[in-house]
Amino acid sequence: MPQIPARSGLRGPHARARRPARIHRAWWVAVVAFIALVGAASFRAAPGVLIDPLHAEFGWSRGVISGAVSLNLALYGLTSPFAAALMERFGMRKVVASALLLVAAGSGLTVFINESWQLVVCWGLLVGLGTGSMALAFVATVVDRWFVARRGLVTGVLTAGSATGQLVFLPLVAWAAERHDWRTATLAVAFAALAVVPLVLWLLRDRPRDVGTTRYGAGSEEDAVQEAVPAGAGSAAGRALGALRSAARTKTFWLLAGTFAICGASTNGLIQTHFVPAAHDHGMPVTTAAGLLAVIGIFDLAGTVASGWFTDRYDSRRLLAVYYGLRGVSLMFLPMLLADAVHPPMLFFIVFYGLDWVATVPPTVALCRDHFGDDGAIVFGWVLASHQVGAGLVALGTGVIRDVTGSYDTAWYTSGALCAAAALMALVIHRGPERARPEQARELQA
Template identity: 50%
Template sequence: MTNRQSGTAGKLHYGWIVAGVTFAALLVSAGIRSLPGVLMLPLEEEFGWDRSGISAAVSINLVLYGLMGPFAAASMERFGVRRMMVTALSLLGAGLALSTATTALWQLNVLWGVVVGLGTSVMANVLGVTVANRWFVRRKGLVVGILTASAATGQLLFLPLLAALSVQAGWRAAVWTAVAGIALMIPVVARWVRNHPADIGVPPYGSDDLVEPAPFVGNLFLRPLSVLRSAMRSGTFWLLAGSFFICGFSTNGLIGTHLIPACGDFGIAEVTAAGLLAFMGVFDLIGTTLSGWLSDRFDSRWLLFWYYGLRGLSLLFLPTALDSGYIQLTLFSVFYGLDWIATVPPTVKLTADKFGPAQAGIVFGWIVAFHQLGAAVAAFEAGLLREWFGSYDVAFMTAGYVCMLAALLSVRIRRTTQVRPARGASA
């Protein structure tokens, strides 16, 4: 067996290089998605905008981030991963740079909501799933876990820095720092990312057989809708989409957007609150990577049951932690952090098992759309509840209870028995 045939012996398989560059690009995108939580209080102070108005811009961003995911997956098939990544990063850079001149709330809605939302829709979980499916046969769950964990690592690296810059030099300095990160990332992606193993004449990692990419068939806009129509006939799709709606409702829409403002209500400084999120990110990096490893070995339905159940308990504890001090908040950060997005690898596994590798990327894109709809609802709803009740307690408790519902939905998913394809069959 030659190195060219196996793609795994001898020198480093090129799939790991593509995965590494993708991890870095997703990491930068995660830092950008963390900005609203850092900038909410400075924007409120400078312009006098209320929290629900700022949250509406975040909600628009999250909705587009999710709804465009299936079309982003189809565009990667049609135009290639590298071209779509470069386009998305360029769009992000332009949207962020223009946002520094914002003076009205409608401008924030257009730039942060629409432009940045469209850019981040490509730099999302569907990108990691596409890269993992194309470049890996073995270690696929682990790769999905690592690429998903880049969101946590982005918080780890960027949140304290961006929060400190926002406090010391103003929120525009934090935004320009993010623009600089994008500018550095674009040439790296253009140089090192390849669309498919066949482009360089090697099989996917863990396979002995060269696989030619399937030609894109159908209309770029109609194919995702056709796949959705087919998937909607399956009860498994609705269970996965419903539980992932709750996943978004209880993570980036709620904690990612509102934890820093919630800490501010208790006199906790922005930089300290950002440090808590970064600390949470350390444990999410561990938890999500471990979840990818576990999803290769255990029943993903029961993994989701435990992930959602434990997340619900941690959110029910959060109001007490905020009122009790740093030790309790640190405990929350560890417990919740291990579970932040650990749900992604088993959800990807269940999607691929049910719908097959040919449609898994687009179907998962639609499931992510439900995730982001949940996040958008939470981002706006939490800001509104904060204005009504003067605290985030009701928002946090509601999210905790709906996570218990997601745990029950997960075990209702039917087990799918995959038939192993014949040797040499196209992926």
């Protein structure tokens, strides 16, 4: 009987098949994108806790300060579709690194301001452009370029990184502003954004082909290398405006833009900007109120990831209707819950609202992809622009309401009613074309 070599079976393709598979490069790109989004979000955490210190030091009205916040929020959205097109032309790595540098510059220069227009330039213009250049359209770009399977889940995780970063930084910014002053807080935020730049330059890559791989979960080589526009092709502005012209001819685009404008109005424009000063009006310490927003950020992480998982499996339109409806109900109860200390009903609101904070993003991204195909990321950038315009208008309007009436109650009730309208609008959106179905099937099998 012939002897079998001792090392037989340990070589060749079968031996390679038994080696542990490496983590797909797409997941490393997602990790870096997550950290970059958290870094950019750090400055956007500042407005809610700096309104009162700026008012106290300079005597500026809350309406004037809210105007700078409004510009920041509007530019965050309006820059997004052009940034998505710039990423197509110049690559994600260059655009994201430049955006983080702009955020750091704007936040750092804020310490030298002594006039309200300087606040608008630094806080509104520079930081608005920087954060807008890596807004949630960046999330859609990463997901479209690097993933076929698990798109909804990855969208949820990255979205949660952006939103959670804003809220988790709040206690740190509030502590620095109270323990030292607001200038120390803004410098700390500038360094946080700056520290992410080397990581982006080192690990973030624009496309799978740049590192000799394919998209995660690709069904075939052809599917894996399919890309909308080769890097460097065409005008970024032309691509962004062309996608808008095409999408604007459809009712679906306007319904998505309308619902997302209400989303921004009821989150960034209202709660993120005005919850801390509103709670302080009722005697609650600023650090305590900022801590409650941080808790919203923690539960937002769970809620948005879960929303991504649901989006891979259920009708995105119905998910949006549920999310907006529940958010509207919670806002109607908020005026009765604000007090000088934390109590169980307030904690219930914080947890409930946190789970729904940006749960709307994964189904909205999915609907843009389903209805607008290769232009989905750029169209989502325009939809995000409406989100931030809504946020900016409500941030400004709520500040004016507080100055005129001495209370935030009207703002809470109005936003609750708008959320109810958004729930109805979501149900009017028709189903996407059949091109989305095969991809969804692969996601569920992966």
